[in-house]
Amino acid sequence: MSTKTAGRKIVINPVTRVEGHGKVTILLDEKGNVQQTRFHIIEFRGFERFVQGRFYWEAPTIVQRLCGICPVSHHLCAAKTTDMIVGAKTLTPTAEKMRRLMHYGQTLQSHALHFFHLCSPDLLFGFDAPVEQRNVIGVIKADPETAKKAVLLRKYGQEIIKATAGKKVHGTGAIPGGINKNLTIEERDIFLKDIDTILQWSIEALELCKKIVKEKLEFFLNFGAFDSNHLSIVRKDGCLDLYDGLLRAKTADGEIIFDMVKPEDYLDYIAEEVRPWSYMKFPFIRSLGKEKGWYRVGPLARINNCDFIDTPLAEKERQELMSLSGGKPINASMAYHWTRMIEMLHSAEKIKDLLNDSDLQGTNLITQGTKQKRGVAWIEAPRGTLFHHYEINDNDQIVLANLIVSTTNNNEPMNQVVNVLAKDYLQGKSEITEGLLNTIEVGIRAYDPCLSCATHALGQMPLHVQVINHKGEVVNELSRK
Amino acid sequence: MSMNVVTFTIDGVEVKSAPDKTILQAADDVGIYIPRLCYLKDLPPGGHCRVCTVKVNGRPVNACTYPVAEGIVVENNTEELHSLRRNIIEMLFVEGNHFCPSCEVAGKCELQALAYRLALLTPQMPYLYAQKELDATHPDVYLDRNRCVLCGRCVRASIYLDKKNVFGFENRGISMRISVNSNDGLKDTNLTKDDKSMSVCPTGCLVVKRQGFTIPVGKRPYDKKPIGSEIETKTVNS
Structure with a gap:
């Protein structure tokens, strides 16, 4: 990007404590007013291209390789797409419930990772706390008991994934039309032994999050807040459902934009814009256009969009949160943390219910029907709605793949949060401090972006910031290694 | 020495075999694994890949095609051969x-x-x-x-x-x-x-x-045991 701008340019490159590699640029004019902000995604993966020519049953195993954090989402979403291709309209109870168990295990571990490992340093120590403290090691030193629970929460979720997918990362459990294993009694009993503890720790995590937020409620409700549409899948009866459902979109005020949209019709409702400065596309709701059609996805959008949650503890928490806005959608970026912890609790409740369901020990694992050439499916990944679309030829080879990834859906909101925070915190400042820059990153982190899979990162994540004057000269520089 | 049995050694272990066998077949019979790739029981040997290379009296040969012989000294499980x-x-x-x-x-x-x-x-x-x-x-x-x-x-x-x-x-x-x-x-x-x-x-x-x-991780043939272990479970000279 050219540095010869009218004012100054602040670059945060890369953004830290997020999954993947991105950078932020903030252009200030000579008076220090924010002219333009951008959240760039500077890595490229290209999975949509290199699955072409491969066989459809390979998709769930190939595509998940674009991420090591929530590969289960891609694995399951691709498998759901191939269900359509093999004509498996309804899975066997064992297959459906094994996949759900896998998904809830993943959501549990991913949300725990995000809250404790990536975000709690900001929330516990302050956005401008010393960098030596503001990391997961700092959390371990300050509160070893909480840190231990965080690690074990993740571990439990990862073990669930291993028991259902075969491996903790990049398993092969979900296959076209079903699953390749059930849950043995021995495996079930190991999980049952600890599930009440996991439930308790999920409640404690939520309480910790609520305590932090409630202490500065006004601040958190206004920090990086902006109105947006909200998009997610919901069950047919409007219930929160992370694994399957129909698409619903609401305005910032809670008006329904569309509802009960089927996966195969997604292109009638969603389009993607390409902007030359980012590898990540900008999806929008067709009927509202590029300017007004962007939306949030993820925990906040899901809790805003659903009518209720079918697990009692999480539903009670949802009601408490939504009472803050009189039942209307909440448009505060930091509410992502609260809603994420509600979903972690929901996942733990769901895991408990599933472990007590004998269908998991069933042996009827696969169904098939009439083969189709086109398959589209979605799933609510931890970070938001994930779309997979494949088309195949007569030889079973994929000829078209389109992935709209959760973080891609949140692209414009993350750009918005950078803009809002830059105006609130950097405008007029002659000197930028590391703490101020972290404030921008705190806003991005709330969305739990996974930039690797969104572009379809490697290496270290140093932070490099430059302040450049209108002559293109570097007048201030900060680096974090 | 019987006309129907030849005796030789693999890595110092005495092996008895029918005279019409290859070194690899004789080794298999007594539970000694010689790594191989193109060889498959029930097919005539191809000698393509050279993974089964062993040394016979100090000279590298294909175990899948080289016949057993009385008194030969075969090296198999050595770092030099594994490196090759x-x-x-x-x-x-x-x-x-x-x-x-x-x-x-x-x-x-x-x-x-x-x-x-x-x-x-x-x-x-x-x-x-x-x-x-x-x-x-x-x-x-x-x-x-x-x-x-x-x-x-x-x-x-x-x-x-x-x-x-x-x-x-x-x-x-x-x-x-x-x-x-x-x-x-x-x-x-x-x-x-x-x-x-x-x-x-x-x-x-x-x-x-x-x-x-369709086979879950953990149940695939080489998830738990290395290749060749199915041969090595046999007892030598049984």
Whole structure:
């Protein structure tokens, strides 16, 4: 990007404590007013291209390789797409419930990772706390008991994934039309032994999050807040459902934009814009256009969009949160943390219910029907709605793949949060401090972006910031290694 | 010395064998594993891959083709030979396009299993990234030359077991590739998914369609035990 701008340019490159590699640029004019902000995604993966020519049953195993954090989402979403291709309209109870168990295990571990490992340093120590403290090691030193629970929460979720997918990362459990294993009694009993503890720790995590937020409620409700549409899948009866459902979109005020949209019709409702400065596309709701059609996805959008949650503890928490806005959608970026912890609790409740369901020990694992050439499916990944679309030829080879990834859906909101925070915190400042820059990153982190899979990162994540004057000269520089 | 038995040693262990056997067959009979790739019981030996190279009286030979003889001294389980075998496996990896993480035969692939057994951590030689063809034209099977190691098992199985002659080699040296007996790909051959040749491929080159990933991780042949352990469970000279 050219540095010869009218004012100054602040670059945060890369953004830290997020999954993947991105950078932020903030252009200030000579008076220090924010002219333009951008959240760039500077890595490229290209999975949509290199699955072409491969066989459809390979998709769930190939595509998940674009991420090591929530590969289960891609694995399951691709498998759901191939269900359509093999004509498996309804899975066997064992297959459906094994996949759900896998998904809830993943959501549990991913949300725990995000809250404790990536975000709690900001929330516990302050956005401008010393960098030596503001990391997961700092959390371990300050509160070893909480840190231990965080690690074990993740571990439990990862073990669930291993028991259902075969491996903790990049398993092969979900296959076209079903699953390749059930849950043995021995495996079930190991999980049952600890599930009440996991439930308790999920409640404690939520309480910790609520305590932090409630202490500065006004601040958190206004920090990086902006109105947006909200998009997610919901069950047919409007219930929160992370694994399957129909698409619903609401305005910032809670008006329904569309509802009960089927996966195969997604292109009638969603389009993607390409902007030359980012590898990540900008999806929008067709009927509202590029300017007004962007939306949030993820925990906040899901809790805003659903009518209720079918697990009692999480539903009670949802009601408490939504009472803050009189039942209307909440448009505060930091509410992502609260809603994420509600979903972690929901996942733990769901895991408990599933472990007590004998269908998991069933042996009827696969169904098939009439083969189709086109398959589209979605799933609510931890970070938001994930779309997979494949088309195949007569030889079973994929000829078209389109992935709209959760973080891609949140692209414009993350750009918005950078803009809002830059105006609130950097405008007029002659000197930028590391703490101020972290404030921008705190806003991005709330969305739990996974930039690797969104572009379809490697290496270290140093932070490099430059302040450049209108002559293109570097007048201030900060680096974090 | 009996006319019907020859006695020799493998790594110092005395082995008795019928005189019409190869070193590899005799070793198998007594539970000694000699790594191999192109060899398959029930097929005549091909001698293609050289993974089964052993030393006989200090001279490297193919164990799959070299006959036993009275008094020979065979070296098998030595670091020198393992290093040579590792180099062969490494060359096969870098010449092909083997992406184990997403390959449907991972866990049952003999090439992958040999790499694990011989402790090939990561190739040191440069990858060729050669452009190879995938033949998906057949309704029930596919031939992915990216994963072909030119072992010739399918060629021999088609001739000797299926009596069909579907496969063959074409070109020489680095250009050598597996070919099919038709002008328009696998779909115009008389190959069926139930042919014996469909069950002999050591890698994911010749595969029955729509069966991928049905065996869960943990239950695949080499998930728990290394390749060769099925031979080593036999008792020596039993």
